[in-house]
Amino acid sequence: MTGPQNDFARTSANVLLVGGGHAHVAVLADWTRRGIPKGARAVLLTPEPTLRYSGMVPGWLAGQHGIGDGLVDLAALAVRAGVELVLDRCRALDPEARVVTTAEGREVAFGIASFDTGGVGRGAALLGKDPRIVEVRPIGAFVERLAGLRASRQGLARVVIAGGGAGGVELAFGLRNLAGAEPRPVVTLATGTVGLLPGFADSVRRRVAKALARQGIALVEADAAFERGTLVAGGQSLEPVDLVIAATGSAAPGWVRASGIATDAGGFLSVDAHHRSPSHPHIFAAGDVAARTDRPLAHAGVHAVFAGPVLAANLRQALAGEAPQAAYYPRWNNLYLINTGDGSAILSYGPLSAQGSWVLALKHAIDKAWIAKYAALARGA
């Protein structure tokens, strides 16, 4: 493992993985099981030695998981996979010269590169600047900040969550049921004018709205924004507020568009069904940093997870000098299990919905199995 303290100014790799995200862990798993294609030198460039699984964060808030649960050990996986780990972050990409420049000024030259860095928060852009705003991305920094506030028992009495997608909804439930907090935080969920859970079935929305009301979480279906230091939504003040959590979706990191590689209108890295750049075929991407050119694909962990094995197969073929064959086509419906923080959860699968403690048990089983799979690989089991 090398870190910023290391003075190598230049590294080179046949294959460079940028970001230890939900798709790249599947690539590391493939290389661990089957080996890296012969002779290839592989580097993983990512700022943290672990990946935090966001799906378990609301459960951590509600006291269902410890802070150490829900982590994938990227450093151990890299060792098992025979990959050099560089703990640093991508700051710039030159797709023609095939060089990534890191925040610490190192240059990493590559033959083939794959990007799975996730998106960046856009709370300040949407809400305006205020010291009480905390971005949920990057999720590791979010957990550290919340852990600090919990330990000091300060700054969590009155919380507004901005963003009515599944992440924002789960965080509202998690904070309302914050383990060890007495009294429980007063929580408001401001969804924006798009409303609660856009894209979900009406039956799911109804169940979630009922659960919010039952738990005393205020629902404001209007855009929240700071006006002269006051948080307002729909013409009403949401003050007093101690903390504003921006769960307002991913923005593209600025270095993607700045690189000159093909992007969509939002600046996300364009990829085809093989997760390959149409402008630079030696570059691949998956997860929230990528945008499919052939279909809209929500920025959700489930797509990063399912695209991972496809990416692994295509990187293997590209390294062998072959055209990538594997394609990721999302299922018609994906299973979402929304933790309501009170020992129950709401299931969403296309038009179907269900609710109960058994849904939460199913969620815990699926989440823990995903983490356990990588823990076993990292141990060499």
Ligand SMILES: Cc1cc2nc3c(=O)[nH]c(=O)nc-3n(C[C@H](O)[C@H](O)[C@H](O)COP(=O)(O)OP(=O)(O)OC[C@H]3O[C@@H](n4cnc5c(N)ncnc54)[C@H](O)[C@@H]3O)c2cc1C
């Ligand atoms: C509270 C919450 C709950 C959620 N629950 C769900 C859910 O149940 N189901 C679901 O489908 N989605 C869920 N999501 C969305 C999900 O978290 C994201 O869609 C998912 O994490 C995206 O995965 P990714 O691989 O693109 O990026 P990430 O998981 O964010 O991983 C990115 C990796 O890249 C690294 N990195 C970042 N910047 C750089 C850089 N410049 N250079 C190098 N490395 C970098 C990071 O350290 C990290 O290791 C939830 C989100 C939140 C906030």
